[in-house]
Amino acid sequence: MSRDDALDALLTDARHGSRRALGRLLSVAERGGDAASALDRRMLDAPPPLWTVGIVGAPGVGKSTLTARLVAAAADGPTGPVPRVAVIAVDPSSPLTGGAILGDRIRMQGVGSRPEVFVRSMAHRGDDGGLARAVPIAIRVLGSVGVATVIVETVGVGQIELEIIHVADTVIAAMSPGWGDAIQAAKAGLLEVADLFAVNKADRPGVADAVRDLEQMLDAGLARGSGDGRAWRPPVLPTVATDGTGIDGLWSAAEAHREWLVATGGLQRVRDERIRHEIGRRAKDLLAGRIDARTAELDLATARQTPGQWAALVAADVCAHADAPGTSAA
Amino acid sequence: MSDPPPIRILLAKLGFDGHDRGLKVIARTLRDAGFEVIYLGLRQTAGSVVIAAEQEDVAVIGISMHNGGHLTLGPMMVRAVADAGLEIPVVIGGIVPAEDVPTLREHGIFAVLGPGTALETVVATIHAAAATHDGMVG
Numbered sequence: 224m225s226r227d228d229a230l231d232a233l234l235t236d237a238r239h240g241s242r243r244a245l246g247r248l249l250s251v252a253e254r255g256g257d258a259a260s261a262l263d264r265r266m267l268d269a270p271p272p273l274w275t276v277g278i279v280g281a282p283g284v285g286k287s288t289l290t291a292r293l294v295a296a297a298a299d300g301p302t303g304p305v306p307r308v309a310v311i312a313v314d315p316s317s318p319l320t321g322g323a324i325l326g327d328r329i330r331m332q333g334v335g336s337r338p339e340v341f342v343r344s345m346a347h348r349g350d351d352g353g354l355a356r357a358v359p360i361a362i363r364v365l366g367s368v369g370v371a372t373v374i375v376e377t378v379g380v381g382q383i384e385l386e387i388i389h390v391a392d393t394v395i396a397a398m399s400p401g402w403g404d405a406i407q408a409a410k411a412g413l414l415e416v417a418d419l420f421a422v423n424k425a426d427r428p429g430v431a432d433a434v435r436d437l438e439q440m441l442d443a444g445l446a447r448g449s450g451d452g453r454a455w456r457p458p459v460l461p462t463v464a465t466d467g468t469g470i471d472g473l474w475s476a477a478e479a480h481r482e483w484l485v486a487t488g489g490l491q492r493v494r495d496e497r498i499r500h501e502i503g504r505r506a507k508d509l510l511a512g513r514i515d516a517r518t519a520e521l522d523l524a525t526a527r528q529t530p531g532q533w534a535a536l537v538a539a540d541v542c543a544h545a546d547a548p549g550t551s552a553a
Numbered sequence: 554m555s556d557p558p559p560i561r562i563l564l565a566k567l568g569f570d571g572h573d574r575g576l577k578v579i580a581r582t583l584r585d586a587g588f589e590v591i592y593l594g595l596r597q598t599a600g601s602v603v604i605a606a607e608q609e610d611v612a613v614i615g616i617s618m619h620n621g622g623h624l625t626l627g628p629m630m631v632r633a634v635a636d637a638g639l640e641i642p643v644v645i646g647g648i649v650p651a652e653d654v655p656t657l658r659e660h661g662i663f664a665v666l667g668p669g670t671a672l673e674t675v676v677a678t679i680h681a682a683a684a685t686h687d688g689m690v691g
Contacts, residue, residue, distance in 0.1 A: 243639065246610035254558045321559055322584035326592040328605060336601045341608055346559065346589045 230262055237368040240304025242341060245368060249343050252360040263360050269367030271494070272309075274481055277391030278376045279413065284399040285423040287312070287330035288464035290376045293395075294331065296474040297372045298339040305369035306341040311362070312376045313355050316346040327376060341370065358390050359501050388416045389500045392493060393480045395419045395473070398437070400429035414440055418457050418480045421473050425461035434459050455483050513541050560683045563611040565593035565602050567626045572619035575647060579615065579675060586676045599626070599633035606634070606641055612686040613663075613679055618647040628660035635661075642682040646670070 224232070230251070236244035251258050278293070280286045290310065297308040312327035323346035328335055335342045345355040358375060365373050377387055387394055396417035414437075422433050437459045458476050462469035484490040517537045528536075564580055566573055573595055580590045591609045593602065606614055616630055623645060631643050642663035649657070654665045663682045666675055 242604070242607040243610075243637075246608050250558075250561075250610040316559075316589075317584060320585050320587045322587045322589060323559070324580050324584045324590045324592055326594070328591060329594045332596075332601070336604050342605075343608055344589075344591050348559070 226258060227261060230258070230265065234265060234368065238305065242306075245341060245364075246343070248364050248368075249357075249361050252364055253345065253348070253355070253357040255356065259357070259360060262364065266360070266363040266367050269363065272362060272366035272373045273371045274393070275362055275373045275375065275391045276477060277387035277394040278374060278397060279387050279394065279417070280397030280423075284397045285464045286376060286397045287327045289397050289421060289423055289462060289470075290327075290374060291331045291334050292462075292464050292467055292470040293474055293477075294334045294340055294342075294374060295337075296470060297374065298334065298337055300339075302339050303369070307339045307370070308372045308374065309341040309343065309365045309370045310374045310376060311343050311345055311355075311358060311365075313345050313347055313358065316348050318349065321349065341365075359497075362390060385416055389497050392484060392490060393418050393477050395421055395477060397421045397423050398433065399424040400427050400433040418455065419473065419476055420457055420459045421462045421469075422459060423462050423464050425469065426463045426466075430461050434461060455480065510541055513544075514538070517541055559587055559589045560613070560680070561589045561591060561609060561611045562613040562615055562679060562683070563591045563593060563602065563606050563609060564615045564617070565597040565605075566595050566617045566619075567597055567599065567602070567630065568620065568622060569596070570618065570620040570622070571595060572647075573617070575619070576615075576617040579617070579646060582672045582675060583679060586679075588679065599630045602630065603633050603637045603639065606639060607637065611641060612683040614641050614643045615679070616643060616645050618645055618649060621648075623647070623649050624653055624656060627657050627662050631661040640686065642685050644678060644682055646675070 230248075233244045233248050233251075237248055248262065251262050253259075276293070278286060278290050290312070294308055294310055300307060310327075310331070312325070312331075314323055314325045314327065316323040325344035325346060327344055328342060331342055334340050343361070345357065345361070347355040348357075362373050362375070375387065375390055394417050396413050396419070398420060400422060420437055422430055422437070424430075441457055441459070460469055460473050460476060462473055464470070481490070484493065514537055517540050518533075521533060521537070523533075562583060564576055564583075566576060576592075576594075580592050583590050591605065591611060593605055602614060602616075614630070614634065616627070618626065627643070627645050634641055634643060643661070644664045644666065645657060645662055646666040647668075649665050649667050651667065654667075657665055663685070664678045666678060
């Protein structure tokens, strides 16, 4: 069977509910290269998921447990052969060996085996943007086979948390009481990208302080406009993921965010921005190898120039040969 | 793009068996050898392992056994994999008496890694098991 026939067969099987075929397709997406490009071309006319939700937060705040609860909330409803909700759980790869331990399923034991739910663990495989490079294609594949809601859970700090806004319609930031200074540190990143805040472990002391601190920071001018003047003010909601307290309220608030996006035309806007972001990123990927190669060739002894001047030279050279081999469509 | 992707392996313990220290050591060893380890942890069933193996598209299933149930649960695991139409080799590690190994092999267990197995042997065995798994598209 040719590769194209194999992909078509897998897509057909996945649309009829084959978990195995869907698992295979996601591996194709993860692997990248020509097969992933051929798969992605098949996504051009396919519907995206109705909704993509990102969940971010530092390790240890109960993110996976919270995700499992939200998945259970998203899974309730009419069920066809294809899972209603899929989770992509991203964990870091070892920079030294490329290996990874992907442990997010441990917290999803209850929901991971439900027929309405599909869980996929992904290692970020050294992606410098933080999120696994395959996530955007994986989301398209999930949507194309009929998954309604995709929840992307990412671990970590900084870049990883910021990258999530380029794949998710709605971003939920998970925190826990007692963060204190950590909330301060996160101000410049997390507080600007999240659409909702879950203060998890709300059965512990300090939850009122954490909620108040967050509310104050949000009131200090972080509410974002929608383009037509109707701003979205991220709500702050206490949750106890281990026993389910506050989960229904959090999920309802997330749904309200989606409705706000739809009502204000924001959904289409964030999706357009997302595609542009991915295009730009992949264009940089295509050029990166040639920039590195050209840089390695430079004979630094030929001129006394600053690194900035050399860089301008490299960029000019690479752009002048933009149609050179090695830049075939990826 | 032309580098082979990391091999994905699923690690789990079946049933009522709380001894997961060995499995955690194996998980780290395999990570350090470049594998992507999907760690399911404790109290799995053959059914939950099969569901996870399908979704995660793993090349190998590794089961750790310390409760003497290997002669029952090992073949049950292999049967569940086959019943789901999957061709994924099953490797068992943990406390398995040497005299039980031939029986497990007859039931389709790819390999048994007993106490004292060198970590290099573990890695080599998982590589060998993964090589029997049918390949990727493209």
